[in-house]
Amino acid sequence: MKIEDLKKKLGTLQSFIYFDENNFLREKCSDEDVIQNVISEFESAILKWSNPFPLEDLLFFYGTIGNLYRIKGEVKPAIEALSKAVELSEGNNQISNLIRLGEALKYAGKHQQALSKFNAAIDQCAKQENSQLLDFAYQHKGKCLLEIEEIGEADECFRKAMDLRVQKGDESLIDSTQRALNFIKRYGGLE
Template structure:
């Protein structure tokens, strides 16, 4: 029971951090955090939970911890630990959780300027999503589009964002639609497609 409360507390702490995370329109819509102290505290708390062995037999908890901490390292700009921890999350997971962690790993590789490796992951994830009829296909297209945007492959990026938008409109999730609309607007404005 103690472990469940601890994980729930970590989830609440992570959610409270979301108010400080934003997409930097001056840096290809990369995720950043406006409160480095809060970000570091959440990372420390997640690391502590892993090192204390928060019920190590609970694979689901480890996947959550590794996936989240890897994502936070990426946002903080620490790519080496981000890639290492996200690779562990990918190894432990399967199905949609693996797809989600592969997308996160692709993002970390992109932030580390390893664009071709990131694109390989995004392409593999897109294929996996199509084969498994995963509801995460829109995320795969969105993140591939962001990678292509940084490579200045503007029309290909726009095409990926448009595919993500079509899927997200079908889902009807306004926050996802808004996120993709920002990406489409960014491409139109900065990519000369206006």
Template structure:
């Protein structure tokens, strides 16, 4: 049983590193002026988190994808992603992450209101 659990822990740690590096790559692509490629990386992270029981980084993927969409002017879709991140972050109970999502949500809502 110990070997089985350690093998699973090793697999999860490898997946977590891959997932966090995909998020970093997405951000690098975004800042390099390749937002469409960045969105693909964030979607890969979302898919990876949804396809296994390890959703530790799902809120980060939603938040980063939301920021990328916001920068592309897709405010309504960005808001959806920020709100999904917020749900997960509320469940995590990490106040700094909650504050970050709340700021993004407030910013997008204000931008949408100003657009109207």
């Protein structure tokens, strides 16, 4: 199977992935078998690949497999795959993989380690003068802070993410942050 075919399969998963309003807006899946089938296809493709992977493809595989395991709730293989992706990556790839690894650590209940990864992503954005992923880093850091009941800091992160997302003009990202701000109002009583 070609990598393009595997990428197309990821698009079919969106209808099975949702944000759980009852669990701090964590990503969950409505059909774990569908996600497991895609994970298995990705893992099988890695084993069957005859040529050495280009680094970009290898990062895509590790990042995708780790992210899908996290959504499925299997944090150990998620952390392993995403740690490998962070180790191999640099630049924007490293920033996105730090955010994904932070999420996996958060799902594993390792909130301080997760915050460390989100802060590293924020620092990398500043060093590279790259705000393209900064809103994601703030959004995910905010969700982590929310889970450990650091409501004021979480609100601050969501507001920074919102400012950046309004500048981007991406309505789906703005909506995602607005849901987080609405959640924080209900959960933490902030206005």
